[in-house]
Amino acid sequence: MRLAVLAHGKFPDDAKTAVGLLRYGDHDVAAVLDRDLADGRSDAAAGARVSDYLPDVQDAPVVAGIDDVPEIDALVIGIAPIGGGFDESWRDDVRGALSRGCDVWSGLHYFLSEDEEFARLADEHGCELWDVRRPPADLTVAEGVARDLDATIVTTVGTDCSVGKMTATLELLEAARDAGLNAGFVPTGQTGIMIEGWGIPIDRTISDFTAGAVERMLVERAAEYDYLLVEGQGSIVHPAYSAVTCGILHGSMPDHLVLCHEAGREVVHGYEAFDLLEPGAAAALYESLAEPVHPAEVVGGAVNTAGIADDGAAREALADFGDAIDAPATDPVRFDADDLVEAIR
Amino acid sequence: MRLAVLAHGKFPDDAKTAVGLLRYGDHDVAAVLDRDLADGRSDAAAGARVSDYLPDVQDAPVVAGIDDVPEIDALVIGIAPIGGGFDESWRDDVRGALSRGCDVWSGLHYFLSEDEEFARLADEHGCELWDVRRPPADLTVAEGVARDLDATIVTTVGTDCSVGKMTATLELLEAARDAGLNAGFVPTGQTGIMIEGWGIPIDRTISDFTAGAVERMLVERAAEYDYLLVEGQGSIVHPAYSAVTCGILHGSMPDHLVLCHEAGREVVHGYEAFDLLEPGAAAALYESLAEPVHPAEVVGGAVNTAGIADDGAAREALADFGDAIDAPATDPVRFDADDLVEAIR
Known part of the structure; x- marks a missing residue:
């Protein structure tokens, strides 16, 4: 599929979905829509490019709107404002995409398929509106069978939300595949679902069905893969999101845990x-909570060290984290995920 | 309000909501509908009565259908079949109630307000269809403020689901009020909500909003009460429901925990x-999980000893449980909740 990704005013720093698709997606990104970046260029002929901002992902032009986008299969809403609403300044782009016969993918709380104009245009032009954040209507409670599946299940957990659990999971996936393991990704959030083209947004399920939704994904994929890497969410001691974390932990019944952290973070984001708990205490709490359902150990740490300029200091921070959790720790983006692959195999 | 409670074929053993309303509700129950019990009586003139089955709750006639019910304000669906569907054999009773101008309360997953016939009848006769299990549409994430409220917050937690957390909470409420405490009830499930006439069904909220929904209830009631008693759900190591439990624990940020258990239960119900965890280990795990958000200790145990015939043996089981959790334990139904009141004040 060829995609265009809408990220008006937010690219790249506040455009998590856009950047995730550029970095980890299999799809070609034909353009990023950010009217601020596109208009801000004095040399319009040369044009802004993704590589001006992110050197290490697939490159694409940055354009002002849908009229500047070449042929694509789908337009993706690649940003998620607080509250998850639809910004009316995006309507022309979505309208334009649908009128050209393109699908539109959205992870907003506001469902595009319930927007009268978009639903009508999609119908007229034979396009699909994929509201990624809408869970299946037929979810139910977990049966408690994930621990009986043949695949080795690895779940990322965190000292906090927004510490890089999706990134760590996807880096581990790539490294595991490079090492010859037959590993599959189990996404639980909107960006992961768009990257994978499949998945259930666990934070939007009915709370009684949280574990059941994770279990359903694992059951569906267990025959296909030897290793299933489950994207975690939130943290087990988060004042708002711990229910989601706990449902993923017990629904996935992992064999191994990877503890994710952002170096220097000491209080809960937002x-x-x-x-935050100390890393060792966090690891112990996850293990205590997992144990009665299915025993799992924290076998590695994935630490985002982007805030540490010096490589040597970053390696020191990783060594400290590894000591605290009594397992190898790495920054899988800055360095590599080989130690984590060794830890789960 | 005067209620009739529908419990066809299930009264009293499988009619948790009906029995809860009879035992703990402030409303007068004018009749229980159970056609099996009503028809099974050889002496139709005398008629079956609630007191034939439950001596210790308010009494009422058991009748076969809505036509035998005296004047009422509302018909309550007092049973919840697995799956939460509507049994078509109840349609005549609901239709009859609405035609008489009565409201209908339901805790089913199937929403009566979305049933075309019931919606039309309710509209024609000016009645309300109260689908207790439908959460408010405007829930959101927790702000993390429950620990700052002036009220002392007590949350019941469990070694398992279905061990009597609602019952323990309501018995503690009554005992606390008898002791002169200004205590309020925070229901989280359908039966508790019907008893209280207010509340949010936490197991039906979007998982991201689980803690937020509990927090909203506490914020709303904190000005009114010195003590808020939060009805827990599930168990923190339940393979299907732990997300709900965790959301209630962190959303309520309790000052004290009461650990509920059914004597003799060793494996997870269903x-x-x-x-199950040993009681001491369960108490320690709840405390470890609460601590980073807001420290709380298990200050008492509430054990359902109905399965133990002998009072002396029941007291021994309570003493053992108390030793295991290092706090006083009682069966608040069989004996009293005075020790629990002492523990939270």
């Missing part, structure tokens, strides 16, 4: 009155 | 391949 809830600064709450301290 | 998931018999999973062992």
Whole structure:
């Protein structure tokens, strides 16, 4: 599939989905829509490019709107404003894409398929509106069978939300495949689902069905893969999101855990009155909580060290983290994920 | 309000909502509908009564259908079949109630307000269809403020689901009020919500909003009460429902925990391949999980000893449980909840 990714005013720093698709997706990205970046260029002929901002992902032109986009199969809403609403300034782009016969993918809380104009245009032009954040209607409670599956299940957990669990999972996936392991990805959030083209948005399921939704994905994929890498969410001591974390932990019944962290983070992101647990205490708590359902150990750590300029200092931070959790730790983006592959095999 | 409670074929043993309303509700119950019990009586003139089956709750006649029910304000669906569907054999009763101008309360997954006939009848006769299991549409993520509220918050937690957390909470409420405490109830499930006439069905919220929904209830009630008693759900190591439990724990940020258990239970109800934690280990795990968000200790145990015939043996089981959790334990139904009141004040 050829995609265009809408990220007006947010690319690249606040465009997690756009950057995820550029970095980890199998799809060709034909253009990124960011009218601020496109208009801000004095040399319009040369044009802004993704590589001006992110050197290590697939390159694409940055354009002002859908009229500047070459032939594509789908337009993706690649940003998620707080609250998840639809910004009316994007309507022309979505309208233009549908009128050209392109599908539109969205991870917004606002469902495009319930927008009267978009539904009508999609119908007229034979396009699909994929609201990634809408869970299947037929979810149910877990049966408690994930621990009986043949695949080795690895779940990423975190000291906090927004520490890089999706990134760590996808880096581990790539490294595992490079090492010859037959590994599959189990996405639980909107960006992961768009990258994989499949999955259930676990934070949007009915709370009684949280574990059941994770279990359903694992059951569906277990025959196909020897290793299933489950994207975790939130943290088990997060004041708002721990329910989601707990449902993923017990629904996935992992054999191994990988603990994710951002170096230097000491308080909960967005809830600064709450301290994070020390890494060792966090690892122990995840293990205690997993154990009665299916025993799992933290076999490795994945630490985002982007905030540490010096490679040597980053390696020191990783060594400290590894000591604290009594397992190897790496920054899979800055360095590599080989130690994590060894730890799960 | 005067209620009639529908419990066809299930009264009293499988009619948790009906029995809850009879035992703990402030409403007068004018009749219980159970056609099997009503028809099974040889002496139709005398008629079956609730007191034939449950001596310790408010009494009412047991009748075969809505036509035998005296004047009421609302008909309550007092049973919840597995799956939560609507049994078509109840349609005449609901139709009859609405035609008489009565409201209908339901805790089914099947929403009566989305049933075309019921919606039309309710509209024609000016009645309300209260689908207790439908959460408010405007829920959102927790702000993390429950720990800052003035009220003392007590949350019931369990070694398993279906061990009597609602019952323990309501018995503690009554005992606390008898002792002069200004205590309020925070229901999280359908039966508790019907008893209280207010509340949010936490197991039906979007998983991201689980803690937020609990927090909203506490914020709403904190000005009114010195003590808020939160009805827990499930168990933190339940293979299917732990997400709900975790959301309630962190959303309520309790000052004290009361650990509920059924004497003799050793495996997870309905998931018999999973062992329960020992009571002491369960208490420690709840405390470890609460601590990073807001420290809380298990200050008492509430054990359902109905399966133990002898009072002396029941007291021994309670003493053992108390030793294991290092706090006083009681069966608040069989004996009293005075020790629990002492523990939270």
